[in-house]
Amino acid sequence: MIGSKSVVEKKVKYTVFTIEECPVDGQKTKREFQVGDYITKDGAKCTKCGNQTRISLIYAETAKPPK
Amino acid sequence: MLSGIGGSLLQIGLDLNSIFYVVSLLVFVAYGLYAPRIQVWFALNEIGRGLTRLKVMKDKARKETIDYLTTTGKAPKDPTERVDQFLDYITIMPVDIDPNGIVGKIDHVVTTRDDRVRQEVGTIVGDKSPVTVSVSENLLEAATALNTIHKIVRHFYLLGKKTNSYFLLVQLQMLMPMIIQEADALVSAVDTFKLAQPLGDGIGAVIASRYMVGREKQTIAKDTVLAVNEYKGRKLYVVKAEGPMAYVGQPGVGIRHVIEEMGVKPSAIIMIDAALKLEGEKTGEIAEGVGAAIGGIGVEKYQIEEVAAKHKIPIYAILVKQSILEAITAMRKEIAEASDKVMTLLNRVIEEKTKEGDDILIAGIGNTLGVSQ
Numbered sequence: 001m002i003g004s005k006s007v008v009e010k011k012v013k014y015t016v017f018t019i020e021e022c023p024v025d026g027q028k029t030k031r032e033f034q035v036g037d038y039i040t041k042d043g044a045k046c047t048k049c050g051n052q053t054r055i056s057l058i059y060a061e062t063a064k065p066p067k
Numbered sequence: 068m069l070s071g072i073g074g075s076l077l078q079i080g081l082d083l084n085s086i087f088y089v090v091s092l093l094v095f096v097a098y099g100l101y102a103p104r105i106q107v108w109f110a111l112n113e114i115g116r117g118l119t120r121l122k123v124m125k126d127k128a129r130k131e132t133i134d135y136l137t138t139t140g141k142a143p144k145d146p147t148e149r150v151d152q153f154l155d156y157i158t159i160m161p162v163d164i165d166p167n168g169i170v171g172k173i174d175h176v177v178t179t180r181d182d183r184v185r186q187e188v189g190t191i192v193g194d195k196s197p198v199t200v201s202v203s204e205n206l207l208e209a210a211t212a213l214n215t216i217h218k219i220v221r222h223f224y225l226l227g228k229k230t231n232s233y234f235l236l237v238q239l240q241m242l243m244p245m246i247i248q249e250a251d252a253l254v255s256a257v258d259t260f261k262l263a264q265p266l267g268d269g270i271g272a273v274i275a276s277r278y279m280v281g282r283e284k285q286t287i288a289k290d291t292v293l294a295v296n297e298y299k300g301r302k303l304y305v306v307k308a309e310g311p312m313a314y315v316g317q318p319g320v321g322i323r324h325v326i327e328e329m330g331v332k333p334s335a336i337i338m339i340d341a342a343l344k345l346e347g348e349k350t351g352e353i354a355e356g357v358g359a360a361i362g363g364i365g366v367e368k369y370q371i372e373e374v375a376a377k378h379k380i381p382i383y384a385i386l387v388k389q390s391i392l393e394a395i396t397a398m399r400k401e402i403a404e405a406s407d408k409v410m411t412l413l414n415r416v417i418e419e420k421t422k423e424g425d426d427i428l429i430a431g432i433g434n435t436l437g438v439s440q
Contacts, residue, residue, distance in 0.1 A: 016264055016397050035262055038311035039273060040280050040439040054280070057273070058265050058437055059403035060396070 014060035021056035022046035033058060103233040110236040114224045117243040121220055124254040125213040129154065131257045132206040139261070140192035140203055149191050153207055154214040156184075174366045178289075184208070198263055201312035202436070205260045209253050216250050249391060256395040260313065265437035267393040267402050271339040271360075272438040274409050275307035275431025279440040287324045291316035292440060298414065300423030304331055310435035318361065318430050319370030325428060326374055333428040334421050336375055336382045339409060340432035341402075344388035351401030352388040353408055355416070360384035361432045371430075380428075383416055385409055 016033035020043030027048045043053035098105070129150065136146040158180045161172035188203045189195065220239070227236035259266060265273065279294035287293045287306065291314075296303045304325050308316030325331050338360040344350065359371045359382055375382050387405050413429070421427055 014397060014399075016262075033262070033264060038263070038437045038439050039265060040276055041311075057403045057406070059398045059400045060264075061400040 012062055014062060016058065016060045018043075018055055019057040019059075020044060020053040022049060022051055022053045024051045025049050027053075028056075029053065104231075107227075107231060107233050107236055110233075110240040111224075111228060113240050114220070114227075114236065114243060117247055118217070118220055118224055120247060121213070121217040121250055124250050125210070125217045128206075128210040128213045128254055128257050131261065132203075132210045135206055135261050136191055136203055139194065140199055141194045142191050143193050146191045149187070150207070150210070153184075153187065154211050156211060170366055170369045173364060174370075177364060177366065197312045201314055202260050202263055205313045205434075205436070206257060209257055209260065213250055213253050216246060216253075220246060252390075252392040252395055255392060259395070259397045260436070262397075263311065263313070263437050264397045266395055266434050267389045267398045268341045268395060268433040269398060269435055269438050270341050270387045270389075270402055270406065270409070271431035271433040272307045272310060272435035272440075273398075273403070273406050273431070274339045274413065275305050275429060276310065276438050276440045277406075277410065278303055278305040278429060279307065284440060287329075288317040288320035290314040291318060291321040293321065293325060294440065298417055298427075301417060301421055302426045303417075303429055304333065304426065305429045305431070307431040307438075307440060308433075308435040310438040310440055313434055313436035315363070315432075315434050317367065318432055319367035319374075322371050322428060322430060323374045326378060326380070331426050331428070332378070333380055334425040335417075336371070336380055336428045336430065337385065337413060337416055338371075338382060338430045338432055339385045339413065340387075341389055341394050342386035343394070344390055348388050349401070350389050350393055350399055351405040353405055353412060354386040354388065355412060356384045356386070358382055358384055360386055361430075381420070383420065385412055385416070 017030050018033045018037045020029045020031070021027070025046065025048055027046050029044070029047065037055055037058060039055050039058060041055045043055050045051065046053050133147055133150050136142045136150070158176060161169050161176060163169055165172070184204050184207065185200065188200050188207065192199060192203055223235060223239050226232070227239065256266075278296045279292075282294035282296055284292045284294050286309070290309050290312070291306060292309045294305050296305060306318055306321045306325065308314040308318070322336065326333065340360040340362070342354065342360070344352065359368045359375070361368045361371065371382070387402055387409060389399070389402055393399050393402065417427060
């Protein structure tokens with residue numbers, strides 16, 4: 001063995017998204033993560049029923065941000 | 068010797084094949100004699116390149132930490148000197164020949180270190196909000212870990228170079244890809260910490276938070292909270308570190324508090340945590356089993372096993388697989404999406420292993436950055 005090949009994976013660019021979920025009708029809205037977001041934090045009003053949504057998930061994925 | 072070779076050349080003739088044969092013979096002999104030195108040369112080159120990468124990474128983590136303390140942390144004074152002092156902060160583990168057990172001593176040393184780090188960060192930053200302080204703690208720890216990795220690799224590199232030790236260098240060369248991978252994960256974690264985004268390791272906390280939302284919370288140990296909920300006639304005592312700060316809490320102390328001080332007699336302890344996947348396993352895969360699902364130095368695991376064994380409470384584990392990089396960087400979609408499956412599995416475990424009227428203790432383990440309750 002003369003040289004060992006690096007096993008470090010190629011860097012993939014991730015975008016972090018926040019999912020706001022309405023506790024009443026389960027409507028989910030996906031938007032880009034904003035500093036200060038955290039899971040269980042109150043989100044915007046539900047576009048369907050007008051109730052207060054809550055952040056249910058925050059995750060990173062390789063997709064481009066929604067327009 | 069040369070006259071011998073010359074004689075042989077004259078005997079076999081000076082055609083091209085013969086010259087090639089002699090040269091090959093010489094190269095073969097030379098390689099036999101100098102192979103270790105050639106290997107050392109290659110090893111030194113490769114380790115040297117890795118060491119340069121490690122230096123870039125540790126400098127980046129240090130710079131990012133100083134930037135965070137200055138901008139978000141609003142440090143009143145330049146924190147550079149304090150950060151540099153902190154990078155060489157040492158934790159001396161207790162002697163391991165103690166026949167009475169050393170877990171209590173390790174717990175004491177680690178708790179003292181954690182308190183000291185928090186106190187230190189508290190004096191550096193101007194913004195004393197718990198999230199900022201906890202993120203600063205995590206950033207300092209990542210920078211310290213990278214600094215330590217760099218120093219250790221540099222030590223063995225220089226020692227190998229100085230002593231021309233073939234075996235030392237070749238071992239280090241073989242370990243370098245794994246070391247770089249771990250360092251790469253740590254440096255990637257810095258950006259996630261700065262933005263206070265949930266980590267892959269926080270999946271246990273995400274699950275626990277779903278049972279805690281809207282419920283009254285009480286602090287049961289340092290940075291650890293409890294909420295009580297109900298599910299199909301069972302009473303759920305849900306424990307997690309206090310979010311959205313970058314805490315892991317003290318689930319061991321918390322679980323013992325619930326059982327021994329609050330007098331709860333759970334018929335099962337269910338622990339949810341992230342687990343390192345093996346190569347070939349998919350991110351977000353779920354594994355079910357028994358035993359205390361918790362990583363770390365072992366103190367919390369010992370405490371949970373101790374209290375469970377004493378009271379004869381079965382421990383069930385639900386694990387979400389991920390790599391080291393995924394565990395300490397922003398939670399990947401595959402891990403987040405596993406949360407619904409974990410909830411289904413958790414509810415099934417509750418229904419199958421317990422009956423109506425039982426008390427159940429659920430512990431969501433992991434760093435709870437960006438996950439409140």
